[in-house]
Amino acid sequence: xxxxxxxxxxxxxxxxxxxxxxxxxxxxxxxxxxxxxxxxxxxxxxxxxxxxxxxxxxxxxxxxxxxxxxxxxxxxxxxxxxxxxxxxxxxxxxxxxxxxxxxxxxxxxxxxxxxxxxxxxxxxxxxxxxxxxxxxxxxxxxxxxxxxxxxxxxxxxxxxxxxxxxxxxxxxxxxxxxxxxxxxxxxxxxxxxxxxxxxxxxxxxxxxxxxxxxxxxxxxxxxxxxxxxxxxxxxxxxxxxxxxxxxxxxxxxxxxxxxxxxxxxxxxxxxxxxxxxxxxxxxxxxxxxxxxxxxxxxxxxxxxxxxxxxxxxxxxxxxxxxxxxxxxxxxxxxxxxxxxxxxxxxxxxxxxxxxxxxxxxxxxxxxxxxxxxxxxxxxxxxxxxxxxxxxxxxxxxxxxxxxxxxxxxxxxxxxxxxxxxxxx
Amino acid sequence: xxxxxxxxxxxxxxxxxxxxxxxxxxxxxxxxxxxxxxxxxxxxxxxxxxxxxxxxxxxxxxxxxxxxxxxxxxxxxxxxxxxxxxxxxxxxxxxxxxxxxxxxxxxxxxxxxxxxxxxxxxxxxxxxxxxxxxxxxxxxxxxxxxxxxxxxxxxxxxxxxxxxxxxxxxxxxxxxxxxxxxxxxxxxxxxxxxxxxxxxxxxxxxxxxxxxxxxxxxxxxxxxxxxxxxxxxxxxxxxxxxxxxxxxxxxxxxxxxxxxxxxxxxxxxxxxxxxxxxxxxxxxxxxxxxxxxxxxxxxxxxxxxxxxxxxxxxxxxxxxxxxxxxxxxxxxxxxxxxxxxxxxxxxxxxxxxxxxxxxxxxxxxxxxxxxxxxxxxxxxxxxxxxxxxxxxxxxxxxxxxxxxxxxxxxxxxxxxxxxxxxxxx
Numbered sequence: 107x108x109x110x111x112x113x114x115x116x117x118x119x120x121x122x123x124x125x126x127x128x129x130x131x132x133x134x135x136x137x138x139x140x141x142x143x144x145x146x147x148x149x150x151x152x153x154x155x156x157x158x159x160x161x162x163x164x165x166x167x168x169x170x171x172x173x174x175x176x177x178x179x180x181x182x183x184x185x186x187x188x189x190x191x192x193x194x195x196x197x198x199x200x201x202x203x204x205x206x207x208x209x210x211x212x213x214x215x216x217x218x219x220x221x222x223x224x225x226x227x228x229x230x231x232x233x234x235x236x237x238x239x240x241x242x243x244x245x246x247x248x249x250x251x252x253x254x255x256x257x258x259x260x261x262x263x264x265x266x267x268x269x270x271x272x273x274x275x276x277x278x279x280x281x282x283x284x285x286x287x288x289x290x291x292x293x294x295x296x297x298x299x300x301x302x303x304x305x306x307x308x309x310x311x312x313x314x315x316x317x318x319x320x321x322x323x324x325x326x327x328x329x330x331x332x333x334x335x336x337x338x339x340x341x342x343x344x345x346x347x348x349x350x351x352x353x354x355x356x357x358x359x360x361x362x363x364x365x366x367x368x369x370x371x372x373x374x375x376x377x378x379x380x381x382x383x384x385x386x387x388x389x390x391x392x393x394x395x396x397x398x399x400x401x402x403x404x405x406x407x408x409x410x411x412x413x414x415x416x417x418x419x420x421x422x423x424x425x426x427x428x429x430x431x432x433x434x435x436x437x438x439x440x441x442x443x444x445x446x447x448x449x450x451x452x453x454x455x456x457x458x459x460x461x462x463x464x465x466x467x468x469x470x471x472x473x474x475x476x477x478x479x480x481x482x483x484x485x486x487x488x489x490x491x492x493x494x495x496x497x498x499x500x501x502x503x504x505x506x507x508x509x510x511x512x513x514x515x516x517x518x519x520x521x522x523x524x525x526x527x528x529x530x
Numbered sequence: 531x532x533x534x535x536x537x538x539x540x541x542x543x544x545x546x547x548x549x550x551x552x553x554x555x556x557x558x559x560x561x562x563x564x565x566x567x568x569x570x571x572x573x574x575x576x577x578x579x580x581x582x583x584x585x586x587x588x589x590x591x592x593x594x595x596x597x598x599x600x601x602x603x604x605x606x607x608x609x610x611x612x613x614x615x616x617x618x619x620x621x622x623x624x625x626x627x628x629x630x631x632x633x634x635x636x637x638x639x640x641x642x643x644x645x646x647x648x649x650x651x652x653x654x655x656x657x658x659x660x661x662x663x664x665x666x667x668x669x670x671x672x673x674x675x676x677x678x679x680x681x682x683x684x685x686x687x688x689x690x691x692x693x694x695x696x697x698x699x700x701x702x703x704x705x706x707x708x709x710x711x712x713x714x715x716x717x718x719x720x721x722x723x724x725x726x727x728x729x730x731x732x733x734x735x736x737x738x739x740x741x742x743x744x745x746x747x748x749x750x751x752x753x754x755x756x757x758x759x760x761x762x763x764x765x766x767x768x769x770x771x772x773x774x775x776x777x778x779x780x781x782x783x784x785x786x787x788x789x790x791x792x793x794x795x796x797x798x799x800x801x802x803x804x805x806x807x808x809x810x811x812x813x814x815x816x817x818x819x820x821x822x823x824x825x826x827x828x829x830x831x832x833x834x835x836x837x838x839x840x841x842x843x844x845x846x847x848x849x850x851x852x853x854x855x856x857x858x859x860x861x862x863x864x865x866x867x868x869x870x871x872x873x874x875x876x877x878x879x880x881x882x883x884x885x886x887x888x889x890x891x892x893x894x895x896x897x898x899x900x901x902x903x904x905x906x907x908x909x910x911x912x913x914x915x916x917x918x919x920x921x922x923x924x925x926x927x928x929x930x931x932x933x934x935x936x937x938x939x940x941x942x943x944x945x946x947x948x949x950x951x952x953x954x955x
Contacts, residue, residue: 127561129540129896166826170818171883178887178894201893205539245832251781252834252853257676358779359952362672390621391614400608403665406673424673452615459617459637466563466636472897 107469109479109490110317114309114325117336121479122320123312125472129202131213131313132472134184135220136195137305138339138484141187141274147281148297149194151239151246151289153183156298157196158238159228160219172219176212177201181220187279188477188484189342189415193308196220197476202314213315214323221327225302233291234298243286250280254358261364261521262422268354269368269517270345275416303334308483312472341486344417345370347516355520363427364521367437369419372512376414377498378505382513383412383419384457385444385506391456393440393449398423404433415485419513427522434518447507454503465495531738536917539896543906543917544738548746551726551753555906556738559899565734566634567643567741568903569650572729572911573722574627575700576843579760582721586760589718590709592667592702595624597715599663600655601631609649618642624700626842628911630904639736640744647730647748653719655712668704678778678949682786682851685774686947690788692770693762694845724754729910731903761844767792769945777952784834785857787864787946791839791846791938800841801914802922805888807839807848809926810934812884813876814868815850820880821867830860848939851947861946868939872932881928892919 110122139149163169173179179200186193198220200212228235254260263278270276309328311320347370371379387394387410398408408423425433443449468474468491482488532545544556559565575595579588601622602609613620618635631650635642674680684699691697701707732741767790794803815821815837825831837850854860895901909916 127559129893165823167818167820167823170823174818174883174887177890179890180894199894201890205893207889241827241829244829248782248832248853253781255678255780257779258673360676360779362669362676389614389619391611396611399666403662404669406666406670424669426669426672452611456611456614460614460619463564463617463619463634463636467634470562470564 112321114321114328115331116333118307118309118328118331118333120309120311120321120324122317123472123475124314124317125312126314128313128472129205130199130472131202131216131311131315132476133198133217133220134195134310134476134480135224136184136193136308136310136480137301138191138193138308138480139301139305140340141190141192141277141279143277143282144285145297146192146277146279147246147286147289148294149192150185150280151242151286152294152298152301153185153194153196154242154246155234155238155294156223156227157183158235158242160222161226161228162222164228176216177206179212179216181216181223185279188481189486190274191339191484192279193480193484196223197473204314213313213319217323217327225328225330233295236291239289239291239294243289246280246286247283250278250283250286257358257360257362257364257521258422258424261366261519262420264354264356264521265366265368265420265517265519268352268519269418270416273343273345275345275413303332304336306336306339308480310476310479312475339484339486342415347514351515351518353518355522357522357524359524360521361523362424363430363523365423365425365430365433366519367421367515368517369421369513370516371417371419371509373509374417375505375509376417378501378509379417379419380412380414380498381457381461381501382444382506382510383410384460385449385453386410386419386441387421388412389456389460391453393443393453394421394423394437397440398433398436402432402436404429404436408437418516430520430522438515441510441513445507445510445513447503458499461498462495465491465498531742534917538920539893539917541896541917546742548725548742548749550746550749550751551724552745552749553729553910554742554745555729555731555910556736556741557731557733557902557906558735559733560735562734563636564634564899565639565732565736566632566899566903567646568630568632568731568907569646570628570630570729570731570904570907571722572627572727573629573718574625575698576626576695576761577722577759578695578698580721581758582717587717589714590702591698591706592700593710593714593718594629595701596663596667596707596710597718598622598624598629598631599667600660600715601650601653603654603659604649604652605654609645612645613642616642616645620646626696626700628907630907632903634899639734640740643732643741643744644748647745651723651749653716653723655715657712660710660712660715664707667701667707671701671704671707674701678780678784681776681778682784682947682949685776686786686788686849686945689771689774689945689947690769690790690847691762691765691845693765695761696842696845721754721757724752725749726753727757729907731906733899733903759843763844768942771945773946773948775948775950777950777954780949780951782853783855783857783948783950783954784851784853785861785946785948786849786851787861787944789848789939789943791848791943793844793846794841796913798914798918798922800912801909801916801919802925803846804839804841805919805923806926806930806934807841807846809884809888810931810939811837811839811848811850812888813881813931814871814935814939815864816884818883818887821863825860825863830854830856830863835860857946857948861944865939865941865944868935872936875932876928878928881931889920889923892923
């Protein structure tokens with residue numbers, strides 16, 4: 107699969123991945139903007155408002171009818187955090203022309219529709235519509251509040267907020283309730299115009315179509331854009347740990363406690379840290395899974411994740427609240443074991459082969475590929491999965507130990523029940 | 531080995547039934563880096579009461595799921611680790627009617643397949659290892675108990691069904707799993723994990739003959755007996771209870787409403803009903819339905835609103851739900867819209883549009899290995915060929931959809947499960 111990257115307009119790039127193996131075309135158009143507390147709510151709200159209607163299809167029903175006619179093409183707005191950027195825009199899929207019963211071509215109309223959603227919204231008096239803005243504000247606020255419904259995600263989010271205080275990475279990609287509440291159609295429209303003119307825009311296609319055809323379709327769909335000077339994406343600064351471990355405990359009426367830990371990392375041998383994270387809690391053969399879960403039966407899940415762009419590790423587990431100290435001790439114990447190089451050969455090879463699978467399998471999913479490249483762009487990188495894998499496979503046990511020695515507990519977040527439950 | 535080609539959807543499938551009764555499906559994906567194997571038994575959370583050696587047996591809720599956890603233990607250690615060392619990503623799940631063990635790998639596929647077939651067909655538990663698992667599964671149950679979606683689903687099933695084991699949670703309860711012993715697990719394995727009750731689905735760049743040869747070599751020669759099961763069939767189509775409500779740590783009220791439907795016959799009728807049910811959902815409350823637009827524009831629903839149609843052994847139901855400040859109002863609106871569509875008929879243009887969209891959705895589903903493998907396995911168990919869906923789809927008419935709505939999506943058939951925030955006014 108050969109990636110073709112073309113600049114269509116100033117700081118508007120098209121990444122095209124020709125792939126015959128999928129049954130669908132996958133398209134994406136994302137603005138990549140700095141993630142800031144002041145603007146996150148605007149970036150999250152904007153695509154939701156745009157999705158309410160375009161000039162040609164001014165309401166939901168007409169818009170969804172247009173999608174139905176493209177054999178149930180799916181276009182939806184997306185907002186995510188990658189590195190310290192907020193990515194907002196649309197992703198779209200439709201079946202490949204080969205499978206349309208009448209041989210209809212779907213790529214062109216689908217790209218056109220995505221272009222319209224981003225560049226040609228339904229407006230009144232030159233502003234984004236008030237009713238759409240008001241109703242999507244309510245929906246976004248409900249969505250922000252609903253983070254609490256999934257306790258595992260909620261605890262993970264709270265950990266990042268506590269650990270990355272003062273850093274852009276601690277800001278939620280959805281923004282904050284209060285800031286969203288203050289948005290007016292005029293503020294939103296100003297932000298929108300600014301993004302159209304001077305936001306970095308990344309376009310993406312993966313599917314069977316010829317790259318020239320794809321480029322034509324995108325050029326046409328975005329020909330109306332008027333671009334000005336665009337600020338480059340700033341590099342992502344690494345997280346710096348505090349001098350003392352910070353412990354935060356919160357209570358809620360839950361039957362299971364959620365323990366989340368953050369670790370700062372000093373080593374900049376990121377490939378070694380990645381392998382270390384896999385050994386520690388990255389798979390169902392990792393030390394956390396085999397010991398915290400399998401040996402001590404303390405939990406159903408205990409896993410770790412490496413936040414590569416920020417260079418830190420987080421751990422997440424669900425436990426009986428009374429086992430807090432036990433779990434904390436065991437997790438620390440497992441980290442120490444890695445720092446001393448205590449693992450069996452198979453653990454190391456399993457960690458490596460799991461990474462190998464993960465990087466190779468990216469090519470089997472158009473959406474994973476999109477997320478991979480968008481992540482690269484947001485963190486100022488431009489590497490291929492194969493290149494990254496090649497480097498990862500050179501990591502030695504010695505490098506892992508060296509990297510692990512620089513891993514230090516930074517923040518502990520514990521969400522626990524209102525009172526000790528009776529486990530009779 | 532039978533080779534079937536499906537040019538309309540660009541698929542090729544190899545099929546075989548081995549002498550030991552195992553049904554094998556190999557779906558070719560020559561250009562993908564990964565391959566996967568799903569080894570599936572027709573045994574799930576609902577198979578609590580069954581006949582073994584002429585005797586009816588009642589087993590504790592959650593046993594199929596418990597067995598799934600314990601199958602990874604082998605005499606030499608743990609199959610998860612063995613597969614991981616060999617470069618595979620293994621996992622398993624238990625649903626209402628099946629248990630599936632699977633792995634993905636980008637290398638050493640055949641060796642991994644051997645490990646998969648071996649560990650699933652040879653049980654190895656001890657009293658200690660079974661007891662040890664209780665802590666882990668208890669935490670899994672605690673985790674889902676804090677999940678509002680799980681709560682509303684489980685409570686809805688408890689409202690809809692009186693005798694059907696669909697009302698019992700797949701994982702059981704912290705209490706019910708305490709009754710599970712090594713001996714019962716061995717019995718259940720003997721009953722349900724023989725080749726005749728299982729399907730092997732492989733998706734990827736693999737050689738079907740070689741897959742068949744490995745299965746033949748590794749699995750037992752004998753096909754076990756068919757096991758009669760009791761799904762509490764024949765209960766009334768009216769729900770046991772109309773409404774249930776609970777308070778939880780959630781940000782706004784949410785609901786899940788269900789409509790009890792007539793279960794299908796097996797064979798093609800099963801596939802047809804499942805496609806028809808999906809279409810009914812799209813027409814009634816899908817993203818492009820008039821009802822969705824209206825409720826969304828009135829601020830009564832948001833993106834979380836949606837639902838589906840589900841078929842279980844001896845049972846079928848349609849469900850819809852989401853976050854809303856007016857759960858009952860939304861539920862009533864869905865029921866009223868079904869009545870209107872059934873009485874006035876569905877707009878022809880709208881119907882044709884949804885038909886197109888449904889077809890596209892089914893094609894899109896073919897990108898997911900998991901969805902392909904599970905659909906193919908269910909097809910085998912319920913006696914239809916999943917890849918016949920384009921032809922079956924064509925037999926569905928607007929009148930079928932209207933008739934389905936008229937008969938099933940009514941006030942009498944429905945129940946609602948509500949979740950409110952603590953101290954909701």
